Amino acid sequence: xxxxxxxxxxxxxxxxxxxxxxxxxxxxxxxxxxxxxxxxxxxxxxxxxxxxxxxxxxxxxxxxxxxxxxxxxxxxxxxxxxxxxxxxxxxxxxxxxxxxxxxxxxxxxxxxxxxxxxxxxxxxxxxxxxxxxxxxxxxxxxxxxxxxxxxxxxxxxxxxxxxxxxxxxxxxxxxxxxxxxxxxxxxxxxxxxx
Numbered sequence: 001x002x003x004x005x006x007x008x009x010x011x012x013x014x015x016x017x018x019x020x021x022x023x024x025x026x027x028x029x030x031x032x033x034x035x036x037x038x039x040x041x042x043x044x045x046x047x048x049x050x051x052x053x054x055x056x057x058x059x060x061x062x063x064x065x066x067x068x069x070x071x072x073x074x075x076x077x078x079x080x081x082x083x084x085x086x087x088x089x090x091x092x093x094x095x096x097x098x099x100x101x102x103x104x105x106x107x108x109x110x111x112x113x114x115x116x117x118x119x120x121x122x123x124x125x126x127x128x129x130x131x132x133x134x135x136x137x138x139x140x141x142x143x144x145x146x147x148x149x150x151x152x153x154x155x156x157x158x159x160x161x162x163x164x165x166x167x168x169x170x171x172x173x174x175x176x177x178x179x180x181x182x183x184x185x186x187x188x189x190x191x192x193x194x
Contacts, residue, residue: 001095001120002059002131002175009093011059012084013132016103017139018072020159022048022149039146049152053159054080056096057132062170064135066163068156077103078110085114092116099127131173135166 005011025045031037052072056065065084069076081096088094094117098104104119111117122129143162149155 001097005059005095006093009095010088011095011097013057013059013097013130014081014084014104015055015099015101015127015130015132015136016072016077017053017055017136019050020053020144020155021050022152022155024048024148024150027146027148048150048155051152051155051159052076053136055132055135055163056080056084057135057173059097059131060172062172063167064132064163064170066159068159070152072103074103074107078107081110081117085117088116090116094118095120097122097130099130100124101127134173138166 001011023045027039029037029039051068051070054067054069054072054077057063058065065087067080067083069080085094096117097120099122104121107119111119127133139159139162143158147158149158
């Protein structure tokens with residue numbers, strides 16, 4: 001689907017990032033013994049609940065559409081899929097890449113009502129093949145890590161703002177084959193031998 005998608009078809013990677021915590025904690029900058037200034041976090045924090053994020057990444061453009069929910073049930077997934085498919089004409093061929101999570105399975109009736117949509121599942125234990133996971137990683141590192149939120153509403157708004165910012169100059173992700181050389185190769189061999 002990534003390297004040779006059907007002509008004129010839309011390919012979407014869909015998944016959820018569950019239980020994103022709205023943690024409120026104080027942060028600041030401290031100087032270490034060697035004079036380096038680093039960000040410090042207070043060890044205590046307040047919990048203000050969690051959100052789940054359903055996201056769909058368009059493989060051709062890198063654009064992401066998301067929806068925050070309180071739960072991550074099949075009904076939430078189907079509602080999100082309904083909103084995504086409604087953006088396209090009923091004749092538009094749509095291929096959706098999903099992992100094998102139970103929320104994504106057994107939707108024969110919904111698929112029968114949407115004959116233009118086809119689900120493709122990644123192999124078991126290979127959800128990393130779903131490119132929306134790359135977006136989740138970027139969002140976690142650049143936006144959520146170390147952030148403080150006073151409510152799930154502020155967390156939800158923060159996520160929506162990050163998606164808008166991402167989409168303003170999004171590009172498709174490209175698979176690259178990386179050569180394993182030198183110490184990486186030796187470490188791999190050592191790890192396999194143990």
